Amino acid sequence: MGIAPLGLTHLPHGVAPSPTGSLGTMSADLDPVESPGSPGSAESPRPPLRFAYGKETWKEIAFLLSNLFTTLTGFVYAVVSVSLGVGLAVTVVGLPLLALGLQGARLIGRSERARARALLGVRIAEPSPLPSRGGFFGWLWSTLKDPVAWRTQLYGLIRLPWGF
Numbered sequence: 162m163g164i165a166p167l168g169l170t171h172l173p174h175g176v177a178p179s180p181t182g183s184l185g186t187m188s189a190d191l192d193p194v195e196s197p198g199s200p201g202s203a204e205s206p207r208p209p210l211r212f213a214y215g216k217e218t219w220k221e222i223a224f225l226l227s228n229l230f231t232t233l234t235g236f237v238y239a240v241v242s243v244s245l246g247v248g249l250a251v252t253v254v255g256l257p258l259l260a261l262g263l264q265g266a267r268l269i270g271r272s273e274r275a276r277a278r279a280l281l282g283v284r285i286a287e288p289s290p291l292p293s294r295g296g297f298f299g300w301l302w303s304t305l306k307d308p309v310a311w312r313t314q315l316y317g318l319i320r321l322p323w324g325f
Contacts, residue, residue: 217282224280231276232324235269235317242266243314260301263310267291270313 212219246259267288274285288309294300304310 220280220282224276227276227280228324231273232320235273236321238262238265238269239314239317256301256305260304263304263307263314266310266313266317267307269317270309 242262242265243259246255246262249255249258270288274287277283277285291307291309292303294303
């Protein structure tokens with residue numbers, strides 16, 4: 162018995178060293194016989210190709226990936242709308258601007274609930290509607306006292322540092 166190439170002492174069945182020292186391929190007369198039921202035999206069909214995960218898993222992944230965009234958007238919206246509204250509260254424009262920002266926060270909350278329904282399949286009840294009072298000052302006062310809008314603004318502020 163001679164010295165095996167590349168320091169190998171035993172070659173697998175059907176593999177012969179070539180004259181150049183590299184391992185050759187199996188020859189036709191040395192092919193191993195496949196037993197019935199082995200993975201490559203004609204008697205055992207291969208399983209059909211399918212996705213690695215189910216539809217629900219992909220929806221959850223889409224929800225998690227979209228969280229970055231919605232978190233950043235909600236944080237920036239909350240900071241800008243509250244700081245502009247409170248900063249300009251001494252002027253005629255400040256309180257109506259803050260009320261409009263709170264109305265926008267309610268819309269952001271509605272879109273977040275819709276996103277959770279669509280991608281996660283959870284049912285979240287809609288919050289109580291904003292009570293309507295007559296006139297501009299009635300709308301302004303009821304919007305500034307709206308706990309749902311303030312809670313949504315707070316959620317937008319807390320969600321970014323909480324997510325990281």
